Amino acid sequence: MKIGIDFGTSYSAAAAVIDGAVRTVAFGEERQFRTTVYFPEAVPDPSQFELTDALEAEVDSLVRNARSAQTRALNEAQARREQAARLPADQREAALALILAPAQRSETDLRRDAIRAVRRQWLEQQVREARASAASLQNAVYGEDAVEAYLSEGFGNLVQSPKSMLGYQLAPHVRQTIVGIAGYILEHIRLSASQQLGANVRSAVLGRPVQFRSSLGAAGGDQALAILTEAAAGAGFDEVEFLEEPVAAALGYHAQSAHRHRTLVVDIGGGTTDITLAEVGGAQAPVVLGSWGIARGGVDVDLSLSLSRFMPLFGKGATRVPAHHFVEAATVHDVVRQRDFQRRDAYREVDAPFGPRLIALQQTGNTTRLSRAVESTKIVLSGASDSRAELDYIERGLALASSADDLAQAADPFLGYLTELLAEVGAQIGEPPAAVFLTGGMSRAPYVRETVRRCFPQAKQVAGDASLGVVSGLAFAAARVG
Ligand SMILES: Nc1ncnc2c1ncn2[C@@H]1O[C@H](COP(=O)(O)OP(=O)(O)OP(=O)(O)O)[C@@H](O)[C@H]1O
Ligand SMILES: [Mg+2]
Structure with missing residues (x-):
């Protein structure tokens, strides 16, 4: 099938x-x-670490090796000291000063270091095993x-x-x-x-x-x-x-x-906006007359809303943190950019409240939480005049109120691209279509429908199943x- x-x-x-x-x-x-x-x-959970017999044997062997290395170093230093003692008096002091006393670590210290090393190896092994098993479908x-x-x-x-x-x-x-x-x-x-x-x-x-x-x-x-x-x-x-x-x-x-008619299909999704002009309906097969598209969609409105409304809470425009850091934090689909943002350790220098908020944003899951908050703000503002996002995971009591005006500003660049595309399509097809069929998640937004209506005022607007x-x-x- x-x-x-x-x-x-x-x-x-x-x-x-x-x-x-x-x-x-x-x-x-x-x-x-x-x-x-x-x-x-x-x-893995480091507290799961346990000294099994096998690991205990590894600890013993590490302690033995460290002990003999220490003895060797002590003997060598002693030999060099004796050699220096035989030098003429005027050279003796300088030569002795060059001989460093090797660390003399107690059995307890040697054992503690050995356990640390064994534990680190154990953790690495656990991560490797988890990685190998996570790369299977069952775990996704x-x-x-x-x-x-x-x-x-x-x-x-x-x-x-x-x-x-x-x-x-x-x-x-x-x-x-x-x-x-x-x-x-x-x-x-x-x-x-x-x-x-x-x-x-x-x-x-x-x-x-x-x-x-x-x-x-x-x-x-x-x-x-x-x-x-x-x-x-x-x-x-x-x-x-x-x-x-x-x-x-x-x-x-x-x-x-x-009924047979000429229709313009407009699919406005998360990543792209795609258009087809076709003769559809009735008994005859559909005929496709042309397609157009731009790589812009809902995620661009999200990014714009995030940068204009949410990121100022993290110091955008008020600190010297470079603008691209905020773009990286907001671009959750880009694993490389996410890692770049999460690994940066420059925010301790940034004044409160922005520095601590940026550090909180770097914590696992928080850029994802923030991007969900941005998207849901966009969706709520499709049907309401106000929206409030709670950002407790960044700072206790932190919240952001946004209005339909904020969204209108954030959506403006996207609507500009959409209008441009529709105008180009309109110019190429000459006679306007009888209907405009809308689909894609962003077609639920009234401001998107309104933009399409303004570009093709004569066409009947048909709301298809957006999903x-x-x-x-x-x-x-x-x-x-x-
Ligand atoms: N009520 C709404 N108001 C505004 N935007 C909405 C609404 N519902 C969904 N969206 C947005 O629609 C987009 C998803 O649309 P859709 O599911 O058609 O995309 P997609 O098919 O996954 O993406 P693409 O076709 O571009 O690859 C998201 O940006 C989402 O936030
Ligand atoms: Mg789609």
Whole structure:
């Protein structure tokens, strides 16, 4: 059986067409899951250390070695002293001064050092073993559960929105890791689909944005497709095809449209905004007339809101902490940037309250907590005029109130890009479409709908299923080609 897979920046979903109807694959209670995976690379509890007989023998051997090294050093020093004593009187003092007295450590000290060394080796071994076992599917946790597990465990690796990384310059080992992570996610989808659909799923139509988020231009898109193809093969798919996400959404909309009309499908997701113009509806097959896309989406609004509202609480604009530190802290999908931020030890110098808050932000899980707070502020402000984020994990009693105006300012650059794209599309297609079909999570935001309406005032606006618009169409495509 062939399924459709929407591997999204923020959320992923899968579906198949069975007896003419779309059947979505469930992930827990939901029909999509956050594109996030947690590997509990268990850092062992040092208090579990116990001197077993084998470790005791290692301690003894280390003590023996240290004792003989100490005796050797003492003997050598003694020999050199005797040699110096035989020198002429005027040279004797200077030569003696050069001979350092070796440390004479007690048995207790030698044993304490040996135990320390054995314990350190034991810990390293535990970490290695945990790492080896964490690299298996059974230990990975997906979706919201992944975030929950990471925050409650306080260790391990959380990988969020790996799709955002596919088009970037990647060191070979990072590329390999990302292939592996995308592979885990695709395998999770394949196994869930196989189990629920009662068939061994081995082929899929995978959605792809018109433009991947990329730092490498068009080559970034090629790299992204190569990584996904490799990942799918590793996940047990014998065959994958790619279909542009807005084209898929057009197929889904076609299936629910009785009358033939020219429609502009606008899919505004977490990472990208994708558009397709198509003739859909009625008995004839849909005809795709063109596609456009930009690598901008909901996460850009999040970043902008984080920098304009949240980061000033950490000293942005009020301290000499370089601006890029705040960007790194806010870019939770980029494991390398996260590590750079977490490892920096410059914030002790920064005045209170900012220094202590930055240090708190560096603690495991806190950039993730903050990014969730930013996203939920954005979502709340889609439907309310005020929102309050509690930031107790940074500082007791710390909270941030934001207003719809704050969000409007933060969303402004994104809406500017969206307007520009829609204007370009409008200019290219000439006659306006009869309908604009909206899908993607960001299409829930009233300010996004309003922007689209202003660009195509004559078109009827159709609100599609914001979460499942793309995956339904991918399922139709899979049924057709399969
Ligand atoms: N009510 C809402 N108001 C504003 N934004 C919302 C709302 N609901 C979801 N979003 C945003 O929608 C985005 C996710 O949309 P979606 O699930 O379509 O993305 P995706 O398919 O994972 O990403 P992409 O297609 O770009 O790879 C997130 O940025 C999320 O914060
Ligand atoms: Mg999407």
